[in-house]
Amino acid sequence: MSLGLDLPGGQDSSAATDAAQPYRVLARKYRPQTFSDLIGQSAMVQTLSNAIKRERLAHAFLMTGVRGVGKTSTARLIAKALNCIGPDGQGGPTIDPCGVCEHCVAIAEGRHIDVIEMDAASHTGVDDVREIIEAVRYASVSARYKIYIIDEVHMLSKNAFNALLKTLEEPPAHVKFLFATTEVDKVPITVLSRCQRFDLKRISTELLTEHFATICTKEAVDADHDALMMIARAADGSVRDGLSVLDQAIAHADMALADDAGSDARPHISAEAVRNMLGLSDRTVVRQLLGHVLQGEDGTMLSLLDQQHELGVEPLAQVRALMDMVHAITLAKIDEKAAKSNGLSAEDQAMLSEHAAQMTHGTLHRLWQMLLKAHSEVAHAPDPREAMDMAMLRLVYAASLPDPGAVAKVLDQGGGAAAIAAPASAPSTGPAATNQAEATVAVSQPPAQFAPETANTAAQHQATPAMPFTDLIQALDREGHLELAQIMHDHMRLVDYGDGRIVYQLASKVRSDFEAKLRDALLRLTGKRWQVEKGDGNAQPSIRERALSQAEARKESILQTPLVRAALDAFPDAELIENGEAEAHPDRSLRA
Structure with a gap:
């Protein structure tokens, strides 16, 4: 049979190599010779051990997993385990093959006549499978079982799989099939259903x-x-x-x-x-690079990139290292134990904990998205070095962009591009002017979107008595408390509001644990406990109710203009609608 048998040089013996033999790479020299040498696959070893002890051996096994985790080595170990006869020649199948009997030695050296190894990548046709079908009828020559090891079994053609099905389902008692593949999704389900499958894990x-x-x-x-x-x-x-x-x-x-x-x-x-x-970037350099990005130090950041480029560090490796660090910070923010269980140095763990405490989830997710885009750009750019510079500068200058919530507040209060660009032109008298100026200054000053803010500074800011109620809602929204922010915006009617105190009424029914969740969220946000309770008395309309009232007032004002009244007189069936509604209903004739 021309089944692509592995030559003796392709297998490894547990015996020490002679000095005259050529050097063998570590991957071959230390290939597992027993199941105890197979690392990270304890679940599979336990299953095989129990199957052998209880004499419940399947007729076909399929090993799958990523490259290099031991699929083919496991198949050879199973062949040893099933055919081992022990040092005295009287033993049976065992999970601990002796390694010294004639069958163990012959299998290890790749010369056992009853263990046939076939490479499906080079023997894909139905004719190759037909040779197996013809050969299985004959008993093994010397071993307990005749074993067929088919590597990269997913490479077999459709016709080859179909030809093998019947034999695979009802093979003779003396035959065992051992399959190995990295792409199990390409193996037909009809084959999978006839095999005992083992998914070999990635090694930690x-x-x-x-x-x-x-x-x-x-x-x-x-x-x-x-x-x-x-x-x-x-x-x-x-x-x-x-x-x-x-x-x-x-x-x-x-x-x-x-x-x-x-x-x-x-x-x-x-x-x-x-x-x-490996062309990797030093983790100390990665920490420095991330620090320069967070602080908006573009010149220092570019100088550091130049130094790394001169040392031969690949730009793509630098982006990947930054992504790893942002990912680690995010996990550490969710669970502080994650920073201590990833094998990092004490210095790296301290950095992760510090950044996790200072950065919000929104900031980390924005960093991740921008780095993910940078990875794609650097990987496909004609000049990766230039793409790296531009991507990192985009990260730095993202820190000076106005906060979207502050911009929305200015626009909602009547400010426009001029107010955002030139805060000095804002009105300087009156309560409304004061609120407008505060919002405008908040937008015009470049808030470090990625710059970490110390916990004490954040607490002092949040504890300010004059903090507008809308700012409190936006702060909760940025911290991920979307449901609480929505309830406060749509349904909460304020009776009394001050530093650390909210007395309210509800416009409609909300969930029963709303107050408790709001107190916990405000405690985490501001660092102090808030008094949150329902109260009697005159209550202001909710923010949503005020917005609807203002919209209705604007609509009524527009309806009273001469031009709109003339249009309605000319087209009695027309109605005044908002722009977004008009896009959803293009058949309507009058737009605000």
């Missing part, structure tokens, strides 16, 4: 770091913990990818030490060497 960064540290010890290599952490992050859950990077890092360390201490010196993998090798 912490577990990979420990694994790499153990291998460094075996290889007589010194490595910084931060260096191994960077390699584990670069592996993205793949053991094979991480070992390939570690192999490169060891070679890099060897060359660095050869000039000073000779070729026999013990290699040392430093965090700086790994960072330079």
